[in-house]
Amino acid sequence: xxxxxxxxxxxxxxxxxxxxxxxxxxxxxxxxxxxxxxxxxxxxxxxxxxxxxxxxxxxxxxxxxxxxxxxxxxxxxxxxxxxxxxxxxxxxxxxxxxxxxxxxxxxxxxxxxxxxxxxxxxxxxxxxxxxxxxxxxxxxxxxxxxxxxxxxxxxxxxxxxxxxxxxxxxxxxxxxxxxxxxxxxxxxxxxxxxxxxxxxxxxxxxxxxxxxx
Amino acid sequence: xxxxxxxxxxxxxxxxxxxxxxxxxxxxxxxxxxxxxxxxxxxxxxxxxxxxxxxxxxxxxxxxxxxxxxxxxxxxxxxxxxxxxxxxxxxxxxxxxxxxxxxxxxxxxxxxxxxxxxxxxxx
Numbered sequence: 001x002x003x004x005x006x007x008x009x010x011x012x013x014x015x016x017x018x019x020x021x022x023x024x025x026x027x028x029x030x031x032x033x034x035x036x037x038x039x040x041x042x043x044x045x046x047x048x049x050x051x052x053x054x055x056x057x058x059x060x061x062x063x064x065x066x067x068x069x070x071x072x073x074x075x076x077x078x079x080x081x082x083x084x085x086x087x088x089x090x091x092x093x094x095x096x097x098x099x100x101x102x103x104x105x106x107x108x109x110x111x112x113x114x115x116x117x118x119x120x121x122x123x124x125x126x127x128x129x130x131x132x133x134x135x136x137x138x139x140x141x142x143x144x145x146x147x148x149x150x151x152x153x154x155x156x157x158x159x160x161x162x163x164x165x166x167x168x169x170x171x172x173x174x175x176x177x178x179x180x181x182x183x184x185x186x187x188x189x190x191x192x193x194x195x196x197x198x199x200x201x202x203x204x205x206x207x208x209x210x211x212x213x
Numbered sequence: 214x215x216x217x218x219x220x221x222x223x224x225x226x227x228x229x230x231x232x233x234x235x236x237x238x239x240x241x242x243x244x245x246x247x248x249x250x251x252x253x254x255x256x257x258x259x260x261x262x263x264x265x266x267x268x269x270x271x272x273x274x275x276x277x278x279x280x281x282x283x284x285x286x287x288x289x290x291x292x293x294x295x296x297x298x299x300x301x302x303x304x305x306x307x308x309x310x311x312x313x314x315x316x317x318x319x320x321x322x323x324x325x326x327x328x329x330x331x332x333x334x335x336x
Contacts, residue, residue, distance in 0.1 A: 091262065092275070093262055093265060093275050093276050093277065093278050093314070094265075094269075094274050094275025094276060094277065094314035095266070095269055095274065095275055096274040096275070096314065114269070118266040118267070118269045119266075121262065121263075121266045122263050122266050122267065125259050125262060125263050126263075128259070143321065143322075145322045146322075147258075147278045147279050147280060147320075147322075148262075150280070151255065151258045151259060151262070151278075154255040154258070155255045155256070155258070155259055157255075158255045158256065184293065185290045185293050186290065186293050
């Protein structure tokens, strides 16, 4: 009852209950799409060169728990956007410790990593409810029509959460931004290389345009 | 040998989300590939992933999942809107394929075709 009243009054007088100082900006996507590389790039750009949010690795499921970097402010053309950045574990439908053995990991560590990774996926899904805006990070060298991509984006649409798609790894030969645009025509798609820092400025510009403040 | 089990929509339509997911996972964990009429709602799809992750074990590595849906709309944007609407609402149109990850290696979907790759047991 109180929540409904608050929601109604909030619509009438948006500033009345504006207690949230920072929006929660989530990075979502499948494993190894480059979410943590992008998180680090954003931190380096706006918090200083030495700031690193997450460790990155070519081995999938490097990020196995949700990481939060608070108080990031982006300033562009006189506008400012403040947010807490949330780097989430990659969402997958299967996790096999034997896949980690291929990366020369020992069996014990591989099993541990697989166990943590399953928990990470659950945690990432639970955090969907907390997001105010999401950058879905996709590997532009991969087929975009995966069920994980469709499920993530479908869930965000169901929750009315603004979505921006970062088509990452454009520095690689097989990158296909047009393929991602064709798969998700409803959403702005920005081709970037988080690793090289290419076109990340356009990502920031687009972020301003999709977040209603 | 691959075993497919068809699940018509009327078998799940009156079930709660939790029971739908239990039914699907029950079949998949018996190493069968589910061919379900229609699709799950978006919250059910994420709940299915969550439950799958909770149940990953030495024998059960997870699932491969794919939904095929007929598109009557020719316009790409309209097609996408239709697809997202069905993801949100759930629908008896289309077909959902869910297989155990130990049997189904990959389900590749392009807009017009679907390919299901399985593991070769002799390897």
